[in-house]
Amino acid sequence: MKILIANLSKADNNPATMKHQVTRRQFLKLTSVATLAAPILVSSAGAATGQHGPNDRITLGFIGTGKQGGGLLNNFLTMPHSQVVAVCDVDTTRRAHYRKVVEEFYSIKGNAEFKGCTEYEDFRDLIARQDIDAVVIATPDHWHAYIAIAACNAGKDVYCEKPMIHLYADGPEMIETARATNRILQIGSQRVSSIIYAKAKELLASGAIGQLNMVTAHWDRNSSMGAWNYTVPLDASAETCDWPRFLGTAPKIPFNAEHFFQWRKWKAYGSGVAGDLFVHLFSGTHFITGTNGPTRGMATGGLRFWKDGRDAPDVMLGLFDYREGFNLSLRVNFVDGGEESEALIFTGSEGTMEIDGNTISVSRTPLKKEPGYTVSTFTQAMQKRVLESYREKYPVAHPSGALAAGYEKYVAPDGYRDSYDHFKNFFAAVRSRQPVVEDAVFGFRAAGAALLSNLSLDRGAVVKWDPDAMKLG
Numbered sequence: 001m002k003i004l005i006a007n008l009s010k011a012d013n014n015p016a017t018m019k020h021q022v023t024r025r026q027f028l029k030l031t032s033v034a035t036l037a038a039p040i041l042v043s044s045a046g047a048a049t050g051q052h053g054p055n056d057r058i059t060l061g062f063i064g065t066g067k068q069g070g071g072l073l074n075n076f077l078t079m080p081h082s083q084v085v086a087v088c089d090v091d092t093t094r095r096a097h098y099r100k101v102v103e104e105f106y107s108i109k110g111n112a113e114f115k116g117c118t119e120y121e122d123f124r125d126l127i128a129r130q131d132i133d134a135v136v137i138a139t140p141d142h143w144h145a146y147i148a149i150a151a152c153n154a155g156k157d158v159y160c161e162k163p164m165i166h167l168y169a170d171g172p173e174m175i176e177t178a179r180a181t182n183r184i185l186q187i188g189s190q191r192v193s194s195i196i197y198a199k200a201k202e203l204l205a206s207g208a209i210g211q212l213n214m215v216t217a218h219w220d221r222n223s224s225m226g227a228w229n230y231t232v233p234l235d236a237s238a239e240t241c242d243w244p245r246f247l248g249t250a251p252k253i254p255f256n257a258e259h260f261f262q263w264r265k266w267k268a269y270g271s272g273v274a275g276d277l278f279v280h281l282f283s284g285t286h287f288i289t290g291t292n293g294p295t296r297g298m299a300t301g302g303l304r305f306w307k308d309g310r311d312a313p314d315v316m317l318g319l320f321d322y323r324e325g326f327n328l329s330l331r332v333n334f335v336d337g338g339e340e341s342e343a344l345i346f347t348g349s350e351g352t353m354e355i356d357g358n359t360i361s362v363s364r365t366p367l368k369k370e371p372g373y374t375v376s377t378f379t380q381a382m383q384k385r386v387l388e389s390y391r392e393k394y395p396v397a398h399p400s401g402a403l404a405a406g407y408e409k410y411v412a413p414d415g416y417r418d419s420y421d422h423f424k425n426f427f428a429a430v431r432s433r434q435p436v437v438e439d440a441v442f443g444f445r446a447a448g449a450a451l452l453s454n455l456s457l458d459r460g461a462v463v464k465w466d467p468d469a470m471k472l473g
């Protein structure tokens with residue numbers, strides 16, 4: 001089997017130049033000598049065979065232990081029948097911090113067998129371990145495809161954060177690699193595993209709001225942290241991280257702590273508000289409506305407030321056509337002058353359904369059976385004739401029938417976390433080898449649609465997309 005793999009020279013960290021065709025045998029031989037620290041090997045029932053019983057332990061490695069990776073790790077330590085055995089980050093401080101978090105968690109649980117978590121600087125050393133079943137990838141966007149493809153080729157199942165792609169070319173390669181290697185690849189838009197989204201899908205399908213004609217969604221913020229100005233540690237330097245390995249395919253520039261810790265602000269590493277936030281709104285819309293995606297998109301926006309050297313817009317508006325007969329309108333505003341909020345509103349011929357966090361509100365106002373009339377400009381005689389014929393067709397009747405609910409609300413239980421369910425779905429698939437809720441095709445359809453906004457803004461034009469073939473028009 002041919003696989004894509006990185007050149008193991010530590011000096012070369014550029015995915016573009018690291019891609020070489022080598023055999024799986026060569027890859028395993030090469031990577032086995034590149035390990036930075038001797039790993040603590042644990043026995044994983046399935047790592048060698050790919051078979052896992054319901055109670056077999058799944059062993060995990062985390063690649064990228066920043067805000068999201070750390071949050072996922074804290075969540076997933078509590079998953080039954082699993083063990084985190086390795087963490088990888090190009091930042092020495094973060095990986096050491098989360099190694100300790102893992103070790104302390106297992107020592108508090110008093111499970112001596114679970115002790116030990118190995119730190120890696122180079123993800124290739126982590127994926128070379130034979131005793132790791134699956135990896136979680138929570139690096140900046142420009143590394144997602146490269147690491148996910150290498151991990152699949154190394155025989156790991158993969159949970160990869162959204163947006164699945166940074167470049168359109170990433171999509172087909174990830175889909176094909178997951179298929180060819182028979183690996184489970186779940187993309188991390190956790191809302192698609194939410195009980196709230198499942199209920200919204202059921203309500204829409206049951207006709208709760210009639211015929212869908214529009215989805216309006218927004219994600220507004222009004223704070224410095226919301227605008228990605230994350231805190232930079234006071235000791236940040238080229239010594240505390242592997243800066244070239246962070247850069248990867250991005251332009252080679254000297255160490256820049258803002259680029260490292262606030263990477264979303266630059267297109268070289270992130271995908272703007274489209275890849276960061278629109279993608280969640282697309283995932284939700286696609287899951288709930290069952291569509292494959294829009295046929296064309298157009299966006300506008302710009303850098304309106306946070307003019308701090310970033311090149312990604314802080315205001316974006318997007319409009320999308322769906323051949324199922326509805327339009328999607330999206331908005332992100334990082335300077336909204338008020339409350340921070342996120343919501344999706346589905347509008348149908350008989351009502352609206354709003355999702356706001358863990359709550360769904362359905363409001364029903366069916367179209368009246370009587371169409372009404374406009375006759376005031378007609379002659380008196382014509383008004384009389386029209387009204388008579390109207391009342392023949394729509395006689396005055398005393399309204400009757402059962403009570404109808406005009407307003408309904410569904411709320412998830414206190415403390416409900418869709419990210420837990422999303423990972424549970426991933427774990428179930430790792431064991432059963434059945435499809436995940438958000439595979440690479442779903443992930444590409446959501447991210448591909450989201451990134452139409454960036455293309456449209458750059459080109460100043462409408463951009464076409466084939467949602468079935470997943471190709472730009």
Ligand SMILES: NC(=O)c1ccc[n+]([C@@H]2O[C@H](COP(=O)([O-])OP(=O)(O)OC[C@H]3O[C@@H](n4cnc5c(N)ncnc54)[C@H](O)[C@@H]3O)[C@@H](O)[C@H]2O)c1
Pocket residue numbers: 063064065066067068069088089090091094121123138139140141143161162163188189190245246248260261263276
């Ligand atoms: N699903 C969600 O709701 C959600 C929420 C937040 C972030 N995310 C996604 O998670 C990813 C990470 O975001 P974040 O906010 O945690 O960013 P972050 O900067 O806090 O963390 C990223 C980590 O990756 C490390 N890293 C960079 N290059 C690496 C490499 N080549 N190998 C190993 N580690 C590397 C960095 O040092 C950093 O610690 C992004 O893709 C983001 O879109 C998803």
